[in-house]
Amino acid sequence: MSAESTPEPGIPGPSGSSGSRHRGKGRRRKPRTGARVAAWAAAGIVLLGGTGAGYVYFKLNGNLKSVDIDHALGTDRPTKVDDGSENILVLGSDTRSGDNQQLGGGADDGSARSDTAMIVHVYEGHQSASVVSIPRDTLIDRPDCTDTDGDTYPAASGVMFNSAYSTGGAACAVKTVESLTGIRMDHYLEVDFSGFEKLVDELGGVEVTTTEAISDPDSHLDLPAGTHQLTGEQALGLVRTRHGVGDGSDLGRIQLQQAFIKALVEQVKSVGLFTNPKNLYDLADTATKSVTTDSDLGSVDSLMSWANGLKSISASKMDMVTMPVQYDPADLNRVLLDETKADQVWTALKADKPIPKSATEGTATGQADGVVAP
Known part of the structure; x- marks a missing residue:
C-alpha cells in the first residue's frame, strides 16, 4: 500500500512567496534546530549500505548508543x-557539549534540546512511508513521564512540544508523542548537530536547487x-x-527540511555504497557514531537488519506533511494543534x-516554498 506523494516546495527569498504574517510581541530566539533531517540521513546511509558492512560490525557496534525506552514507559502505552x-x-x-556547542550556540553546559521531531510511518510491505513533522513550537499538554534513569516528572499544560525532551529525555518525548497521537512508537532514532554535518560531507554533499536567493546570517547561509x-x-x-524564508516561523523551516530530506535520500542512492567498501565504511562509521536508538535497535546487527527492510523507500514514495496546526492568536510565535x-x-x-x-488543507504553513531537488 503506497502513500500519496506531495509536490516538493522551493526556497523563497527574504519576503517569502506569499508575504509575511505579523509576529507576536517579543524577541525571537536564534534558530536552534540543527538536526531535523539528520536522523533520516543516518537511517538512509545505514539502510543502503548495511549488507556490505559485515566485516566491521564489531567496530561499528561500539559506536552505537541506545536507551531502554520500553522499560521507562512500562505498559501504559x-x-x-x-x-x-x-x-x-x-x-x-x-x-550543548563538545562539537555541538559550536554548532548550536550557547554554553557548553551538557544540556540538550529536541529541535526536531518526525513520526515516520512505514507502510505494510515497506515500500512507502509517510513522515509527519511536529513543530517544536506547538503548545501541548505534556503527560507525566519517567526518564530512563527512573526520575519522574509531573504533567504540564500549555508547554512547548520540545520541552518534553529537555524535561525527561527520549522516554518523555516518546510518551508525549504517543499521548498526542494515540499511536505506539515502535522505534526511536536520534541524531545530533555535528553528526548531521559530517554525514553530508561523507556523502560528498547534497545537490539542491534554490528557487530564489537566500541569506540568513544567523544560520551562516548565503546562497x-x-x-x-x-x-x-x-x-x-x-x-x-x-529568518530568511517565509514568515520566519518554524513551519517554513520544516518545509525546507522535508524537501531537503528527499534530495538527501536520492543522493544516498546515487553514491554507489555497494561498490565502494571505503565509502561504505566511512559513512557507516560516521552514522553509527551520530545516532542514539531504542534498545531494540541498539546493535549493528539489529540496526542493519531493520534498516535493510527500508531500502525500497525512495524519495518519490515518501509523503511528507506537517502536523496540522494553527497560529496561536495570543502569540503568533507559537502554534496550536x-x-x-x-x-x-x-x-x-x-x-x-x-x-x-484534506488533513492539511487550510492549516498554518509558514509560507515558505522550500527546496527543489533536481
Whole structure:
C-alpha cells in the first residue's frame, strides 16, 4: 500500500512567496534546530549500505548508543499493531557539549534540546512511508513521564512540544508523542548537530536547487538562486534557517527540511555504497557514531537488519506533511494543534492508510516554498 506523494516546495527569498504574517510581541530566539533531517540521513546511509558492512560490525557496534525506552514507559502505552507497518519517532537534538556547542550556540553546559521531531510511518510491505513533522513550537499538554534513569516528572499544560525532551529525555518525548497521537512508537532514532554535518560531507554533499536567493546570517547561509552542491556546513545552515524564508516561523523551516530530506535520500542512492567498501565504511562509521536508538535497535546487527527492510523507500514514495496546526492568536510565535484535522492524520496512520489531502488543507504553513531537488 503506497502513500500519496506531495509536490516538493522551493526556497523563497527574504519576503517569502506569499508575504509575511505579523509576529507576536517579543524577541525571537536564534534558530536552534540543527538536526531535523539528520536522523533520516543516518537511517538512509545505514539502510543502503548495511549488507556490505559485515566485516566491521564489531567496530561499528561500539559506536552505537541506545536507551531502554520500553522499560521507562512500562505498559501504559497505545496497543502495538502487528500489521507489518512500523512507526518510528525520529528526533534531532542539539546537545550543548563538545562539537555541538559550536554548532548550536550557547554554553557548553551538557544540556540538550529536541529541535526536531518526525513520526515516520512505514507502510505494510515497506515500500512507502509517510513522515509527519511536529513543530517544536506547538503548545501541548505534556503527560507525566519517567526518564530512563527512573526520575519522574509531573504533567504540564500549555508547554512547548520540545520541552518534553529537555524535561525527561527520549522516554518523555516518546510518551508525549504517543499521548498526542494515540499511536505506539515502535522505534526511536536520534541524531545530533555535528553528526548531521559530517554525514553530508561523507556523502560528498547534497545537490539542491534554490528557487530564489537566500541569506540568513544567523544560520551562516548565503546562497544565490540556482543549483548547489551543499557541504555539510551549508546543509546544516539550510535546515536551521528560519529568518530568511517565509514568515520566519518554524513551519517554513520544516518545509525546507522535508524537501531537503528527499534530495538527501536520492543522493544516498546515487553514491554507489555497494561498490565502494571505503565509502561504505566511512559513512557507516560516521552514522553509527551520530545516532542514539531504542534498545531494540541498539546493535549493528539489529540496526542493519531493520534498516535493510527500508531500502525500497525512495524519495518519490515518501509523503511528507506537517502536523496540522494553527497560529496561536495570543502569540503568533507559537502554534496550536488543529485537533480535527490532526485526527484525520492519526486515524489514517493507525489504519495503515495514506494521509488524506484534506488533513492539511487550510492549516498554518509558514509560507515558505522550500527546496527543489533536481
